[in-house]
């Protein structure tokens with residue numbers, strides 16, 4: 489039985505937060521909103537509680553979990569040999585959607601870090617997440633609160649759809665703010681390396697770390713992933729998604745022709761498009777889930793839109809790739825993974 493507790497985003501009820509933190513300290517699972525996506529939380533220092541996260545999500549044991557803290561002073565509880573750069577990054581981006589990989593503290597259970605000697609740490613910028621962290625007084629290990637390989641949850645109902653019955657309580661704080669996950673930066677490599685683009689744009693990291701490295705990795709399911717979280721099938725809808733990338737005036741007629749071809753085959757077709765593109769498809773019997781017309785609304789809508797199209801039982805989803813800069817890098821990364829790598833460059 490999963491308890492659903494509505495919580496005011498900007499004024500979380502202390503009674504509800506106390507109830508949730510009691511559950512956490514007793515080894516239970518609490519789903520809660522962060523500024524990025526909903527997390528499935530357990531006491532990060534309790535190996536047993538963490539093992540229940542892996543079971544609930546059906547997450548492979550080799551995929552490590554991010555540890556959430558209330559404030560930078562808590563880093564020493566979970567990390568050791570903390571690099572000086574952390575001070576500067578914390579100052580610039582915490583609380584916020586930046587996750588840092590550092591050497592782990594020996595007290596962090598092996599299952600949190602998937603037996604690695606490093607730990608992922610972030611301080612979320614969300615009043616409910618921060619109240620929960622402060623009230624429980626423990627670091628909270630929390631992956632996204634979706635079933636493994638499904639789109640991440642940006643609303644409490646997404647959590648319930650995937651994990652209802654497997655979580656003790658869901659704190660329903662409405663829509664998350666950003667909609668894509670945190671940026672992950674590895675500080676244990678010789679040169680700091682971006683492992684996952686996310687809510688903090690790469691350009692913002694470059695202001696502090698001019699030589700930060702990024703090499704996108706998309707690994708097939710049966711391949712050996714050099715770093716966790718690089719599988720190309722991730723965030724995937726049930727329908728087959730293909731992403732079309734190129735100049736708008738070339739991509740839109742192309743998507744139109746592809747959609748017509750699928751409709752002739754009697755496939756149910758879904759489109760994932762900015763609002764401004766919708767009028768170009770009014771002549772076709774397709775289902776359309778809209779993204780925003782700018783990068784922040786697109787990020788906020790992406791996962792919910794994928795779930796909407798799945799709920800309409802479409803067979804095929806066609807999407808137009810957004811521009812690359814800022815949050816666009818993270819959006820394109822998630823679309824590529826949701827499409828299991830099917831990204832078509834349309835030139836002419």
Ligand code: TXA
Pocket residue numbers: 522524525526527528551552553554585587589601604606607608612630631632633668669670671672683715716717718
């Ligand atoms: O925005 C977010 O980061 C959300 C919210 C809930 O905080 N969390 C999230 O967690 O996206 P999850 O588990 O869905 O993604 C965490 C990623 C995984 O790809 C995992 O492999 C990577 O972080 N990760 C965790 N620990 C790591 C480590 N020690 N080394 C490298 N990657 C690590």
Ligand code: MG
Pocket residue numbers: 631632640
């Ligand atoms: Mg996830």
